[in-house]
Every structure is written in structure tokens, then in C-alpha cells.
Amino acid sequence: MSAIFAVTIPKWGIEMQEGTVTEWRVQEGAKITRGDELVDIESDKIVNTMEAPASGVLRRVLAEVDS
Numbered sequence: 072m073s074a075i076f077a078v079t080i081p082k083w084g085i086e087m088q089e090g091t092v093t094e095w096r097v098q099e100g101a102k103i104t105r106g107d108e109l110v111d112i113e114s115d116k117i118v119n120t121m122e123a124p125a126s127g128v129l130r131r132v133l134a135e136v137d138s
Contacts, residue, residue, distance in 0.1 A: 076125045080112055080134075083119050090114045092134045101129050 080090050090112040097103055103123045110121050 074125075075130075076127070078109065078121075078124060081121065083112075083114060084116070087114050092136050092138055093118060094136060095132060096120070097129050099129055099132055103127065103129055 083090075091114075092110055093113045094111040096108045096110060103109065103126060105123055105126045107123045108120050109123045109129075111118055112121055
């Protein structure tokens with residue numbers, strides 16, 4: 072059985088308290104490779120693109136756009 076990796080939003084900067092998902096760059100069920108651009112997250116100051124922490128299949132998205 073393959074491992075399951077929870078994808079969590081990293082804290083970009085000392086003062087970052089929350090972030091908003093602005094775009095998912097892959098759809099549920101898509102195969103991804105570690106380092107692929109996965110999701111765009113907006114903080115108070117900038118929009119960062121988070122990379123996939125592991126290779127596999129994106130099984131489920133729990134944070135929808137604008138959440």
C-alpha cells in the first residue's frame with residue numbers, strides 16, 4: 072500500500088497568519104510528481120505557488136478556491 076501525504080499550507084513569512092487558495096493547478100485524480108506546481112495561495116502581501124511535496128495522485132481537495 073502506498074503512503075498518504077497530507078498537503079498543508081506552509082507559513083511564508085513570520086507574520087503570515089492565513090492564506091487563501093486562489094487556484095488549484097491540478098485536478099483531483101491527476102498524477103503529480105514531487106516539485107510540480109500544485110496550488111496558488113495568496114497571503115496579505117503576495118501569491119505563492121506551492122509545489123507537490125511527493126509524487127503520486129491527488130486524491131481529494133479539501134480547500135476550495137477562495138477558502
